[in-house]
Amino acid sequence: MARPVQYNIYGQTDVKLVQEGPEGYGGEGFFTTKLDQVVGLARKNSIWPLPFATSCCGIEFMATMGAHYDLARFGAERVGFSPRQCDLLMVMGTIAKKMGPVVKQVYLQMAEPRWVLAMGACASSGGIFDTYSVLQGIDQIIPVDVYIPGCPPRPEAVLDGFMKVQELVGKESLRRRNSEKYKALMESYGIQ
Numbered sequence: 001m002a003r004p005v006q007y008n009i010y011g012q013t014d015v016k017l018v019q020e021g022p023e024g025y026g027g028e029g030f031f032t033t034k035l036d037q038v039v040g041l042a043r044k045n046s047i048w049p050l051p052f053a054t055s056c057c058g059i060e061f062m063a064t065m066g067a068h069y070d071l072a073r074f075g076a077e078r079v080g081f082s083p084r085q086c087d088l089l090m091v092m093g094t095i096a097k098k099m100g101p102v103v104k105q106v107y108l109q110m111a112e113p114r115w116v117l118a119m120g121a122c123a124s125s126g127g128i129f130d131t132y133s134v135l136q137g138i139d140q141i142i143p144v145d146v147y148i149p150g151c152p153p154r155p156e157a158v159l160d161g162f163m164k165v166q167e168l169v170g171k172e173s174l175r176r177r178n179s180e181k182y183k184a185l186m187e188s189y190g191i192q
């Protein structure tokens, strides 16, 4: 069955918009809005994910990147493995306690602003592996922005979680990372 095709074209009635523009005031030849909203719009549609895949959930992510589900539609086709270039850490799979410091190091190497998505039961809570060796959720070592439930989550769920991240990114104030609340959050994880 053919999937509906969406185009990112403004001002046409016969196509479905993928992305709305920011709120603002416009007239002939001018448009004004807030800097926060413009930056948010640009950021949310150009997310560079870093897939940290350790087990089966990673396979589901591969399906999400494939032609049928096509994460590239959301401006996130540039998946990278260099933390310094990426802004969304996607942790997918079982994280053993031995692996915990590695996940944290990758997170620390990412520049601000950075976001974290925990995909699947294992990354979110340890999943079925309630054992001495498995970390019971990556939020024990780094702050998580969005959790995707499921074992494994279907690609639709991954897309839904990704869109939730986009929502957060689009609405985030440019001052949030300098706020006392954010600093306190980082300090609670031992991050300066």
Ligand code: SF4
Pocket (backbone or CB within 6 Å): 055, 056, 057, 058, 092, 093, 094, 119, 120, 121, 122, 123, 127, 150, 151, 152, 153
């Ligand atoms: S949540 Fe399920 S599918 Fe995902 S890594 Fe854990 S066991 Fe595998």
